[in-house]
Amino acid sequence: MRGSAAMDMDRVDQIIEKYNGEASSLIQVLLDIQAENNWLPREALERISEKLQVSMTRILHIATFYKAFSLVPKGRHQIHICMGTACHVRGAPRVLDAVQEITGLSPGETDLDLKFSLETVNCLGCCALGPVVEIDGKAHGKVSPSDVGSILEQYE
Numbered sequence: 001m002r003g004s005a006a007m008d009m010d011r012v013d014q015i016i017e018k019y020n021g022e023a024s025s026l027i028q029v030l031l032d033i034q035a036e037n038n039w040l041p042r043e044a045l046e047r048i049s050e051k052l053q054v055s056m057t058r059i060l061h062i063a064t065f066y067k068a069f070s071l072v073p074k075g076r077h078q079i080h081i082c083m084g085t086a087c088h089v090r091g092a093p094r095v096l097d098a099v100q101e102i103t104g105l106s107p108g109e110t111d112l113d114l115k116f117s118l119e120t121v122n123c124l125g126c127c128a129l130g131p132v133v134e135i136d137g138k139a140h141g142k143v144s145p146s147d148v149g150s151i152l153e154q155y156e
């Protein structure tokens with residue numbers, strides 16, 4: 001189902017049933033749908049609201065509060081570029097420029113074929129490795145602008 005704009009409602013029902021349709025499992029249901037689909041489609045949220053008997057207002061409040069959730073389609077590969085102090089002084093802005101040039105994305109954007117999403121972050125917690133680019137949770141350290149192309153090729 002990855003990469004498609006809509007999610008199979010039968011699959012949403014299966015995820016809800018996995019947690020016995022209990023409203024207390026709302027966050028876990030959202031996490032499972034996010035993990036499988038890379039975002040939370042509106043029709044999936046409406047189904048969750050109906051099945052768990054939780055208001056859409058409550059669901060949207062949770063989905064917008066936690067950074068783990070996205071209400072817009074995201075790429076299969078999440079690129080996070082650290083712009084924290086240690087990475088910044090070691091050249092992170094030039095690394096970001098290289099990623100933007102290769103992908104055509106600005107921070108906060110996803111490409112049309114849902115391959116990559118690009119975000120900047122304040123710290124990834126591995127300052128000694130700066131500048132750091134994290135893709136799908138894997139940190140690439142001491143990245144130079146000339147490294148960006150070969151790193152991104154690993155995620156075809």
